[in-house]
Amino acid sequence: MSAETTLENATQDSNLEKFVYDDQISRMFALATLVWGVVAFLVGIVIATELAFPSVNLGLDFITFGRLRPLHTNAAIFAFAGNAIFTAVYYSTQRLCRARMWSDMLSRLHFWGWQLIILAAALTLPLGITQSKEYAELEWPIDLAIAVVWVGFFGVNFFMTLARRRERHMYVALWFYIATIVTVALLHVFNNLVVPIGLFKSYSVYAGVQDAFMQWWYGHNAVAFFLTTPFLGLMYYFLPKAANRPIFSYKLSILHFWSLVFIYIWAGPHHLHYTALPQWASTLGMLFSIMLWMPSWGGMINGLLTLRGAWQKVTSDPVLKFFVVGITFYGMSTFEGPVLSIKSVNALSHYTDWTIAHVHAGALGWNGFMTFGMMYWLLPRLFQTELYSTRLANLHFWLGTVGILLYIFPIYVAGLTQGLMWRAITDTGQLAYPNFVETVRVLIPLYVIRAVGGVVYLSGALLLSYNFFQTWKRRPANYEEVEHYAPALEPHYDDDPAPQSRLSGVLEVAKKLDVFEQLVWHRRWERLPRLMTIWVIIAVVAASLFEIIPTFLIRSNVPTIATVTPYTPLELAGRDIYVAEGCYNCHSQMIRPMLAETKRYGEYSKPGEFVYDHPFQWGSRRIGPDLAREGGKQSNLWHLIHFRDPEKMTKGSIMPPYPWLEKRKLNFKTIPDRVWAASYLGAPYDKAALSDSITLAKQQAKAIADDIERQKGPSGLEDKQVVALIAYLQRLGTDLFKTPKSPNPSAEPAPAADNKTARAEPASTR
Secondary structure, X not given: OOHHHHHHHHHHHHOEEEEEOOOHHHHHHHHHHHXXXXXXXXXXXXXXXHHHOHHHHOOOHXXXXXXXXXXXXHHHHHXXXXXXXXXXXXXXXXXXXXXXXXXXXXXXXXXXXXXXXXXXXXXXXXXXXXXXXXXXXXXXXXXXXHHHHHHHHHHHHHHHHHHOOOOOOOOHHHHHHHHHHHHHHHHHHHHOOEEEEEOOEEEEOOOHHHHHHHXXXXXXXXXXXXXXXXXXXXXXHHHHHHHOOOOOOHHHHHHHHHHHHHHHOOOHHHHHXXXXXXXXXXXXXXXXXXXXHHHHHHHXXXXXXXXXXOHHHHOOOHHHHHHHHHHHHHHHHHHHHHHHHOHHHHHHHOEOHHHHHHHHHHHHHHHHHHHHHHHHHHHHHHHOOOOOOHHHHHHHHHHHHHHHHHHHHHHHHHHHHHHHHHHOEOOOOOEOOOOXXXXXXXXXXXXXXXXXXXXXXXXXXXXXXXXXXXXXXXXXXXXXXXXXXXXXXXXXOOOOOOOOOOOXXXXXXXXXXXXXXXXXHHHHHOOOHHHHHHHHHHHHHHHHHHHHHHXXXXXXXXXXXXXXXXXXXXHHHHHHHXXXXXXXXXXXXXXXXXXXXXXXXXXXXXXXXXXXXXXXOOOOEOOOOOOOOOOOOOOHHHHHHHHHOHHHHOOOOOOOOOHHHHOOEOOHHHHHHHHHHHHHOOOOEOHHHHHOHHHHXXXXXXHHHHHHHHOOOOOOOOOEHHHHHHHHHHHOOOHHHOOOOOOOOOOXXXXXXXXXXXXXXXXXXX
16 A cells, blocks of 8 residues: 555544645745845935935936835835735745645735735836825825735735634744734724825825824834734744744743734834924833833844854854844844934934934845845745755845945944034034035935945845746746645644642732743633734734824814914915925924024924824925925025026035926816815815815916016916925915914914914915
């Protein structure tokens, strides 16, 4: 009797089930990871080069820095890292569950749906179709597609596979996958609630302070639950496999997982220190950010100590080299993150390249190297042949390492330089560098080194591509589909007996703590995916609501200002051009209450100034100066020439020219939709603004165009986009200093900034 027949008989006798893993889906996602990774790195090099040489965009609007930066970040996070996550999840989940994915069709729908979403992002972002919220720029139709693909295809397939698994207890990697799927779905849905006015345009339902809070609740936790938890799952599965060692500590895994899931969600407000966000919220964010040290380093230690007894392999195995450096960067980034959340440090680092360096250390070091290590481990197994070249893999490791160092160190230096120069005060109490462009010119050599570092890092990724291709060429004509056997789970399962305390002669509470510390309760949770998921949701939602509800419900958090009125119809159109051109990628609109900032830009920003901002435009970086008080500082003609040739008005400026704004016509027909959307979201427009917004917009445009012509500028600009953008810029920050209308003409008007309860006046034709 053959071995195969024997096994078949054994299968029938012992209720064993036969199954085959679906590795084709892992091969597809692995290829997508590589392709989109190269694209993300390449676009990153282009925009890094544009910082030093703005003319690199060749005068083309769709490859300016403002439009390409969102493409770069989205490609790096959701295309490169996203596909890497799916590669890991599909490969490891099947093996950890001892089951093929529940539905091959859902796996394919997930793959193609995700690639179409990435393609849609690659087409719309350079065209200026954006929500302008960092890492959430995509417009509502794409957001809907993301929700369907993530929840309907990926989530359902994953959880149904868990339900049909043949392994009773879930391994730690699966816990992190559960947290990722659940939390990303929550973040995505609540941050992208919008009012659409067309297929490619929508407005956030949140405004100003609340929008900023919601965005960074999402933004910080997108890093947490898209770039951290799934990669930790990846680490917990692939590192022990590569090292041929069990994970160092089961208890540390539990502590790492639950403390990370619970604490991370609180930390988002630290992105908004010294802004108009209530201080209690940002302080809370700082405290929980500092607490993140504990779980983050617990995970790093658990990873590195898994290599105990196997360190000699690290010198020769490129997979382990990538993993060791990747985990080390995780430790560095999760140490630096809490440091940056401390208010006094954040006062120096925020808006500077320091934050950019921090982000790239994590993305290139942690996410990039963990992905590369996984890929080199997977290639022989997915293609059922030997890796084409270990020597090239080792060369990739060194190119990647040198590339990261070349990339991040100049940015760290640039960030410190910016922060120190911005706040430098002379002995006489004046700004040491009053001209903002002075703080830009000194960074150019650092930007050049940074771009070189990017090229080196990309060259390593290209070596991986070549290794990938050559390994694929050596695959067998037909992949062998190995059959596996395992019994189905019995519906009934008896847990281990409740443990007894190992202590004696102590208080009863100590005995209970001793029983709790034995973690038998958690062992039970590990066989109940539904219960585990519910507790993850409770941990995430409870922490979120504790911050979100007070921020949205306590009226004193956003005191209104009597003189702050809605944007005029033309200003609304100009604001949308500001958003489309990605101006928020270089300019902030938030003056912090610091001496150097108020001296440079003017009165610090108040929460009530942003109540009509859907979405907020505070930005997170200052490659150019803050624009919160830009209104009235320059003439209309100055702005026109500045858009045409920034270098002409500001010697040394690295802002690219925007000549197309002067040529392209403004579509006045869309203005009523913008006004009605703003009105629906709470802007108190009067009847004239709602019923005749086009006429009002044309009147204001004509006034600005006439003013430019009077100043010896060109004529005929009243229907051009540049006029709308100028109208918006001239409005910024001016409301605060207007005199409020008094209901009693004889009464003395109160100072605008101090009047926290007055009504906002309707806007019409200003």
